[in-house]
Amino acid sequence: MKYTIEENKIIFDKNDDFDAESILTCGQxxxxxxxxxxxxxxxxxxxxxxxxxxGKVVIxxxxxxxxxxxxDLDTDYAKIKSDLSSYDVLKEAISYGKGIRIAKGxxxxxxxxxxxxxxxxxxxxxxxxxxxxxxxxxxxxxxxxFPSAKKLASLPFEWFKNLGAGYRDVFLYDTAKLLSEIDLxxxxxxPSDELYKWLISxxxxxxxxxxxxxxxxxxxxxxxxxxxxxxKVYRKYxxxxxxxxxxxxxxxxxxxGVMSGIVQQYLFNFAMHNGL
DNA sequence: GACCAGGTCTCTG
DNA sequence: CAGAGACATGGT
Numbered sequence: 001m002k003y004t005i006e007e008n009k010i011i012f013d014k015n016d017d018f019d020a021e022s023i024l025t026c027g028q029x030x031x032x033x034x035x036x037x038x039x040x041x042x043x044x045x046x047x048x049x050x051x052x053x054x055g056k057v058v059i060x061x062x063x064x065x066x067x068x069x070x071x072d073l074d075t076d077y078a079k080i081k082s083d084l085s086s087y088d089v090l091k092e093a094i095s096y097g098k099g100i101r102i103a104k105g106x107x108x109x110x111x112x113x114x115x116x117x118x119x120x121x122x123x124x125x126x127x128x129x130x131x132x133x134x135x136x137x138x139x140x141x142x143x144x145x146f147p148s149a150k151k152l153a154s155l156p157f158e159w160f161k162n163l164g165a166g167y168r169d170v171f172l173y174d175t176a177k178l179l180s181e182i183d184l185x186x187x188x189x190x191p192s193d194e195l196y197k198w199l200i201s202x203x204x205x206x207x208x209x210x211x212x213x214x215x216x217x218x219x220x221x222x223x224x225x226x227x228x229x230x231x232k233v234y235r236k237y238x239x240x241x242x243x244x245x246x247x248x249x250x251x252x253x254x255x256x257g258v259m260s261g262i263v264q265q266y267l268f269n270f271a272m273h274n275g276l
Numbered sequence: 277g278a279c280c281a282g283g284t285c286t287c288t289g
Numbered sequence: 290c291a292g293a294g295a296c297a298t299g300g301t
Contacts, residue, residue, distance in 0.1 A: 280301090288292085
């Protein structure tokens, strides 16, 4: 996508390949906020305010380079959508969510946040996440960063109990200890099968959460997370016999290859917002 | 007051 | 390996 950088702003023409609301609310991140002029999104220690003015999209932010990467602006989503539209079953979902892009989240916070997401709803996930951010580094007057694993590992179990996270509190506590003792950067270049095995070895991380972490936290687009919504989608549009969720994931992954994660987001977004 | 939410863990056959 | 039940909490 063509864009220009002016000081702390990324600016480009309003177009069909970028829709802030779709990108932020399609279930790949949790720290976004509706504002008077548009949206605010937080990733790591960076903040962006997205608005539209005179046919331009303006991303005013703490770090333009980070948000060019975060919003994957150098990837050609027009071509991706064009290619994927050869599948009839995807046309409606792509048309509905045409402005979606897969964001590149911060790995560590994605791990914590998707552990919270299991058997939970997005509103409550956000509430718990923001509660955790009370102990995060200050970004500005209004927002804090999500706390680091090291910071979390320094807090007593009692603190986790009071998050309102329910039975997931022990998962968060254990994961904080675990992540504070390793170097996540060493995981970035692991082959996907090894990365997956490592992730599901974490308590509270199963096949679905591991897939989400790989897709949103490691940008492994060959992953196909299957949750309640995707199971419904499978039954309605792809049914090829009774399967468990991991089997459905493998089946669709086989079908869509490296496009899996992107396909999944179009379908998930469409299913969630249209109820199926 | 069930039922569900971007599931996972543990135990069992 | 697949199936069943438990699991905290908050919203319809």
